[in-house]
Each structure stands twice: as structure tokens, then as C-alpha cells.
Amino acid sequence: GxxxxxxxxxxxxxxxxxxxxxxxxxxxxxxxxxxxxxxxxxxxxxxxxxxxxxxxxxxxxxxxxxxxxxxxxxxxxxxxxxxxxxxxxxxxxxxxxxxxxxxxxxxxxxxxxxxxxxxxxxxxxxxxxxxxxxxxxxRIRSGLLDDTMIKERSAARGLSEELYMAGNLLGAEVRASDVADxxxxxxxxxxxxxxxxxxxxxxxxxxxx
Ligand SMILES: NC(=O)c1ccc[n+]([C@@H]2O[C@H](COP(=O)([O-])OP(=O)(O)OC[C@H]3O[C@@H](n4cnc5c(N)ncnc54)[C@H](O)[C@@H]3O)[C@@H](O)[C@H]2O)c1
CATH class of the missing domain: 3.40.50.720 (NAD(P)-binding Rossmann-like Domain)
Known part of the structure; x- marks a missing residue:
């Protein structure tokens, strides 16, 4: 590197x-x-x-x-x-x-x-x-969308962190590895x-x- x-x-x-x-x-x-x-x-x-x-x-x-x-x-x-x-x-x-x-x-x-x-x-x-x-x-968990921001954003929407991160048509969290793929x-x-x-x-x- x-x-x-x-x-x-x-x-x-x-x-x-x-x-x-x-x-x-x-x-x-x-x-x-x-x-x-x-x-x-x-x-x-x-x-x-x-x-x-x-x-x-x-x-x-x-x-x-x-x-x-x-x-x-x-x-x-x-x-x-x-x-x-x-x-x-x-x-x-x-x-x-x-x-x-x-x-x-x-x-x-x-x-x-x-x-x-x-x-x-x-x-x-x-x-x-x-x-x-x-x-x-x-909505990819990373340094940009970190645990603090996930907490704040899910709370603002009245959702659990899991539901917030899976808030898409497939109902599944998208991972950094999906972006890499x-x-x-x-x-x-x-x-x-x-x-x-x-x-x-x-x-x-x-x-x-
Ligand atoms: N996390 C998300 O939900 C999301 C969604 C859409 C797009 N993106 C994009 O994905 C890319 C990666 O971000 P991430 O989410 O993994 O966040 P991240 O903060 O984990 O990664 C960003 C990286 O950019 C590097 N960086 C920042 N400024 C730099 C500079 N001046 N020179 C060299 N490196 C520098 C940081 O060191 C860090 O490694 C970004 O372009 C971001 O905009 C992220």
C-alpha cells in the first residue's frame, strides 16, 4: 500500500x-x-x-x-x-x-x-x-456511516438500527462487500x-x- x-x-x-x-x-x-x-x-x-x-x-x-x-x-x-x-x-x-x-x-x-x-x-x-x-x-456501514450516525438516523425515524439498515426493497442490509463485488x-x-x-x-x- x-x-x-x-x-x-x-x-x-x-x-x-x-x-x-x-x-x-x-x-x-x-x-x-x-x-x-x-x-x-x-x-x-x-x-x-x-x-x-x-x-x-x-x-x-x-x-x-x-x-x-x-x-x-x-x-x-x-x-x-x-x-x-x-x-x-x-x-x-x-x-x-x-x-x-x-x-x-x-x-x-x-x-x-x-x-x-x-x-x-x-x-x-x-x-x-x-x-x-x-x-x-x-446506506453502507463504514467510517462515513458509522455507529453513531446509524444510531441517530434510526432513532430519528423511530426504527431499530437493524430495520433502518435494511430499509430497502430487498429488506436486507447492504454491505461494503456488496459494493466491492x-x-x-x-x-x-x-x-x-x-x-x-x-x-x-x-x-x-x-x-x-
Ligand atoms: N457509506 C455509505 O453509505 C456510502 C454510500 C454511497 C457512497 N459512499 C461513498 O463510498 C466511498 C467510501 O466511503 P465509505 O462509506 O467507505 O466511508 P469511509 O469514511 O469508511 O471511507 C472513506 C475513505 O476515504 C479516505 N479519504 C478521505 N479523504 C481523503 C483524502 N483527502 N485523501 C485520501 N483518502 C481520503 C478515508 O481515509 C477513508 O478511508 C466514498 O466516496 C463515499 O462517498 C458511501
């Missing part, structure tokens, strides 16, 4: 270079880092909105640029007439990008911009054989680009339309 602050483009470039040197190249990047700044838009500190965009949007742009530079430098050979498999970019978006919740504007708006970035890269890099896709997850599935879908795959147990309001 190598640590870096993804909001620092030079650090991202150094990390990508270290990875490429260690593994002899770069095939798939999962750009995963993110955090939620909260508060109503009307009184949200400008600094919070900008910080959210730095991490949830610009950092992903830095990762994508650094990865694409390596994909191009690799100059992989054509495989018998089918499109060049020129590398993959995968991004962790959020249901907030499609189904915004109150007081999550800073997060949701930057994630919506990230979803637009995914589509833009898919559009511009398809010809190079680079596939660009995203996951749209919701979805990234692997996207990585294997060789003719899919510009897609957002929902991993939330089913939520009509967050369905892509």
Missing part, C-alpha cells in the same frame, strides 16, 4: 507512478475516497462546499488524469481487431447524486458533478478503449462504459431514469 492525500494532485501523481512502477503498469483504478459535509445550503459555509468539491470531485479528476497518462504511456497492443482494452476507471458516486437528501447538499452536489465527470470521461475515452463506470451505493462485476463487463450501477438493496427514488 501507499498513502496519499488525493486532494493534492502532485501526491496523486506520485502514488500512481509508484503503483505503476511496482506492478509494471496500471489496469484498473477504483477512485473511492469521499466524505460527507452536511448542513442546509442556505447557511452552509463556503469553505465546507469547496472542501466537499475538492475531495468528492476534484480529487477524482486528479486520479483520472494521472491514471489516463499511464494508460496512454502503456500503449497496449490491439487484440485481434476488437477495441483496445486500454484501462478502466471506476468511481464511487452515491445515491445522493440521484436522490438528494436534506442537509446533504454539499455532498450530493459534488457527487452529482462526479457522476457527470464519469459520463464525460466515458464519452472522451471510449475511442481509446478506456472504460469508465460508477457505483451508486446507499459490484466494482469487480463492472470491471468484468467488457462492453460497458458510462454506466452507473446501483447497490442499495432497491430504492425507487434513487433508480436511474
Amino acid at each position: 501507499t498513502a496519499c492525500d488525493v486532494t493534492d494532485p502532485a501526491a496523486v501523481q506520485a502514488a500512481v507512478a509508484a503503483v505503476a512502477a511496482h506492478f509494471g503498469g496500471l489496469d484498473i483504478v477504483v477512485s473511492n475516497a469521499g466524505a460527507a459535509w452536511t448542513g442546509p445550503m442556505a447557511t452552509l459555509a463556503d469553505a465546507d462546499l469547496r472542501a466537499s468539491f475538492e475531495l468528492n470531485f476534484f480529487a477524482h479528476q486528479s486520479v483520472a488524469q494521472a491514471a489516463l497518462a499511464v494508460f496512454r504511456a502503456q500503449d497496449r497492443p490491439q487484440d485481434g481487431g476488437s477495441p483496445v482494452l486500454g484501462g478502466q476507471l471506476l468511481f464511487n458516486v452515491s445515491k445522493q447524486a440521484l436522490n438528494p437528501g436534506p442537509n446533504f447538499g454539499a455532498y450530493g452536489i459534488s457527487k452529482a458533478a462526479l457522476l457527470a465527470l464519469v459520463r464525460q470521461y466515458a464519452l472522451e475515452e471510449g475511442e481509446a478503449g478506456v472504460r469508465v463506470n460508477a457505483i451508486n451505493a446507499d 459490484a466494482f469487480v462485476a463492472l470491471a468484468l463487463m467488457q462492453r460497458t462504459t458510462g454506466a452507473v450501477l446501483t447497490v442499495d438493496g432497491g430504492n425507487v427514488a434513487a433508480m436511474v431514469r
Whole structure:
């Protein structure tokens, strides 16, 4: 592993270079880092909105640029007439990008911009054989949705923590491992680009339309 602050483009470039040197190249990047700044838009500190965009949007742009530079430098050979498999970019978006919740504007708006970035890269890099896709997850137990937040949110809805976490069409908690499995599935879908795959147990309001 190598640590870096993804909001620092030079650090991202150094990390990508270290990875490429260690593994002899770069095939798939999962750009995963993110955090939620909260508060109503009307009184949200400008600094919070900008910080959210730095991490949830610009950092992903830095990762994508650094990865694409390596994909191009690799100059992989054509495989018998089918499109060049020129590398993959995968991004962790959020249901907030499609189904915004109150007081999550800073997060949701930057994630919506990230979803637009995914589509833009898919559009511009398809010809190079680079596939660009995203996951749209919701309510995953993690550092972002930690035990304290789960307690607060379930109490606010008058639900047990178990029922709150299983509040979806399948009635089952969605795990971080489900998100990881979805990234692997996207990585294997060789003719899919510009897609957002929902991993939330089913939520009509967050369905892509
Ligand atoms: N938990 C959910 O319900 C949920 C739902 C939808 C999307 N997501 C997204 O999933 C992704 C992962 O979040 P998570 O839920 O696992 O939360 P998490 O807090 O456990 O993980 C976020 C990770 O991002 C890293 N990070 C934050 N700022 C960074 C920086 N400047 N440089 C490098 N790394 C940095 C943190 O160290 C942490 O490891 C995020 O993009 C988040 O928006 C989470």
C-alpha cells in the first residue's frame, strides 16, 4: 500500500507512478475516497462546499488524469481487431447524486458533478478503449456511516438500527462487500462504459431514469 492525500494532485501523481512502477503498469483504478459535509445550503459555509468539491470531485479528476497518462504511456497492443482494452476507471458516486437528501447538499452536489465527470470521461475515452463506470451505493456501514450516525438516523425515524439498515426493497442490509463485488462485476463487463450501477438493496427514488 501507499498513502496519499488525493486532494493534492502532485501526491496523486506520485502514488500512481509508484503503483505503476511496482506492478509494471496500471489496469484498473477504483477512485473511492469521499466524505460527507452536511448542513442546509442556505447557511452552509463556503469553505465546507469547496472542501466537499475538492475531495468528492476534484480529487477524482486528479486520479483520472494521472491514471489516463499511464494508460496512454502503456500503449497496449490491439487484440485481434476488437477495441483496445486500454484501462478502466471506476468511481464511487452515491445515491445522493440521484436522490438528494436534506442537509446533504454539499455532498450530493459534488457527487452529482462526479457522476457527470464519469459520463464525460466515458464519452472522451471510449475511442481509446478506456472504460469508465460508477457505483451508486446507499446506506453502507463504514467510517462515513458509522455507529453513531446509524444510531441517530434510526432513532430519528423511530426504527431499530437493524430495520433502518435494511430499509430497502430487498429488506436486507447492504454491505461494503456488496459494493466491492459490484466494482469487480463492472470491471468484468467488457462492453460497458458510462454506466452507473446501483447497490442499495432497491430504492425507487434513487433508480436511474
Ligand atoms: N457509506 C455509505 O453509505 C456510502 C454510500 C454511497 C457512497 N459512499 C461513498 O463510498 C466511498 C467510501 O466511503 P465509505 O462509506 O467507505 O466511508 P469511509 O469514511 O469508511 O471511507 C472513506 C475513505 O476515504 C479516505 N479519504 C478521505 N479523504 C481523503 C483524502 N483527502 N485523501 C485520501 N483518502 C481520503 C478515508 O481515509 C477513508 O478511508 C466514498 O466516496 C463515499 O462517498 C458511501
